[in-house]
Amino acid sequence: MRATSIIVIDVLIAGGGPAGMMAGLLFSRAGVRTLVLEKHRDFLRDFRGDTVHPSTLAIFDELGLAQKLLALPHDEVRVLHARIGKRSLALARFDELPTPYPFIALMPQWDLLDFVAAEARAYPAFALRMECEATELIFEHDRVAGVRTKDGEEIRSRLVIAADGRTSVLRRAANLPLEDLAAPIDVMWFRVPKERTKENETGGTIGRGTFLALIDRGDYWQCAFVLAKGTADRVRARGLDSFRAQIARAAPQLVHLDAISSWNDVKLLSVSLDRLKTWSRPGFLAIGDAAHAMSPVGGVGINLAIQDAVATANLLAEPLMRGDLAIDELLPQLQDRRMFPTRAVQSVQRAIHRFVLDPVLGSDTEITEAPLPFRVLDRIALLQRIPAALVGIGVRPEHIRSPRAGESV
Numbered sequence: 001m002r003a004t005s006i007i008v009i010d011v012l013i014a015g016g017g018p019a020g021m022m023a024g025l026l027f028s029r030a031g032v033r034t035l036v037l038e039k040h041r042d043f044l045r046d047f048r049g050d051t052v053h054p055s056t057l058a059i060f061d062e063l064g065l066a067q068k069l070l071a072l073p074h075d076e077v078r079v080l081h082a083r084i085g086k087r088s089l090a091l092a093r094f095d096e097l098p099t100p101y102p103f104i105a106l107m108p109q110w111d112l113l114d115f116v117a118a119e120a121r122a123y124p125a126f127a128l129r130m131e132c133e134a135t136e137l138i139f140e141h142d143r144v145a146g147v148r149t150k151d152g153e154e155i156r157s158r159l160v161i162a163a164d165g166r167t168s169v170l171r172r173a174a175n176l177p178l179e180d181l182a183a184p185i186d187v188m189w190f191r192v193p194k195e196r197t198k199e200n201e202t203g204g205t206i207g208r209g210t211f212l213a214l215i216d217r218g219d220y221w222q223c224a225f226v227l228a229k230g231t232a233d234r235v236r237a238r239g240l241d242s243f244r245a246q247i248a249r250a251a252p253q254l255v256h257l258d259a260i261s262s263w264n265d266v267k268l269l270s271v272s273l274d275r276l277k278t279w280s281r282p283g284f285l286a287i288g289d290a291a292h293a294m295s296p297v298g299g300v301g302i303n304l305a306i307q308d309a310v311a312t313a314n315l316l317a318e319p320l321m322r323g324d325l326a327i328d329e330l331l332p333q334l335q336d337r338r339m340f341p342t343r344a345v346q347s348v349q350r351a352i353h354r355f356v357l358d359p360v361l362g363s364d365t366e367i368t369e370a371p372l373p374f375r376v377l378d379r380i381a382l383l384q385r386i387p388a389a390l391v392g393i394g395v396r397p398e399h400i401r402s403p404r405a406g407e408s409v
């Protein structure tokens with residue numbers, strides 16, 4: 001155990017996910033002394049979504065970094081399809097959205113996080129500690145004054161930001177009230193090799209009792225098999241052959257299912273859907289999944305987390321840079337701004353759980369015909385802009401208003 005040392009900085013961010021890294025980049029860009037703690041050794045981890053949406057690309061564009069980011073290997077989704085029976089239906093068309101990069105860029109999340117970390121390191125105010133886990137909050141007269149790490153180190157800061165994800169230790173330590181929205185699904189993830197196609201074929205497939213999201217990553221499919229919460233043991237008990245057969249029936253385009261050679265190739269990820277009723281207390285703020293855990297439905301959690309980070313820096317970077325003492329009074333404004341988009345997205349996710357996923361997962365009949373709304377969308381291309389705007393741009397998109405050190409706002 002490391003000896004207790006006391007380090008004093010302006011902003012301590014616990015968690016180097018999309019929310020924490022983007023907040024780290026923006027605060028240090030403004031000249032605010034920022035330390036990000038990430039408990040893992042690197043950004044490689046179980047699949048948690050590879051989607052960079054048009055709204056996030058617009059933010060990188062505002063930072064002058066979009067071209068550099070897009071120089072990294074990635075795929076582009078311009079139209080999202082659903083496959084039902086033998087038909088493929090176009091549901092969301094991104095390429096006509098009024099935004100500088102009208103597509104979803106697919107790139108491994110660790111590439112995105114490595115990129116943000118490299119950009120942030122260019123600012124002298126930025127520091128990142130890997131393999132450093134925040135375990136406790138330090139309180140002073142009921143105000144959060146820093147964190148204690150697993151190594152016993154004390155880090156004092158003017159503000160602690162919990163960006164430690166949906167199992168956030170810090171939000172629990174801050175004793176903030178949580179509303180659990182009871183996600184009814186879990187997800188099994190696996191990869192299946194494929195041939196490269198000219199167009200990206202990312203989309204969803206519905207079959208008897210089966211919903212599969214298929215992310216086209218060029219030479220493999222990243223597959224999400226959706227199951228009712230808590231039923232993974234039942235799926236496994238039916239055996240791997242039965243699992244592969246169920247997938248083959250729903251998604252005949254997956255021809256290399258023999259790549260799933262054991263259950264070790266199939267990762268179970270538990271889905272949460274919740275939100276804090278109060279996102280802050282003096283000296284402390286929760287953002288991203290730590291404030292509102294998102295379902296994978298729509299693949300928007302990363303983008304919402306990044307939007308939170310942008311809004312946080314817009315609100316606080318300048319006062320912190322000026323050394324304002326009254327930042328506690330500003331903290332509730334972040335929730336005022338971001339609760340509405342959070343509620344809106346979670347309401348749509350709950351509706352999709354209830355009206356699309358539940359009926360499919362609970363059904364034993366073959367689904368041969370697409371639901372009416374899908375058929376209407378497929379037929380009227382103009383309407384495909386609506387789901388594209390909801391997913392790709394979202395509700396109340398944020399823009400960079402936090403300053404760069406040396407610039408006035």
Ligand SMILES: Cc1cc2nc3c(=O)[nH]c(=O)nc-3n(C[C@H](O)[C@H](O)[C@H](O)COP(=O)(O)OP(=O)(O)OC[C@H]3O[C@@H](n4cnc5c(N)ncnc54)[C@H](O)[C@@H]3O)c2cc1C
Pocket residue numbers: 014015016017018019020037038039040047048049050051132133134135163164165166168169170187269270271272287288289290293294295296298299300301302303305
């Ligand atoms: C199965 C699944 C699939 C998903 N697919 C998609 C998708 O395709 N697209 C999409 O946009 N969203 C997707 N999501 C949602 C998305 O993953 C989250 O909404 C998003 O990652 C939230 O970002 P975050 O930075 O708030 O938290 P996280 O990404 O969870 O990052 C938190 C970070 O904090 C670190 N950490 C945790 N505790 C501590 C601690 N005590 N001290 C220091 N570090 C700590 C963690 O190691 C992690 O790096 C998916 C979610 C699930 C569960």
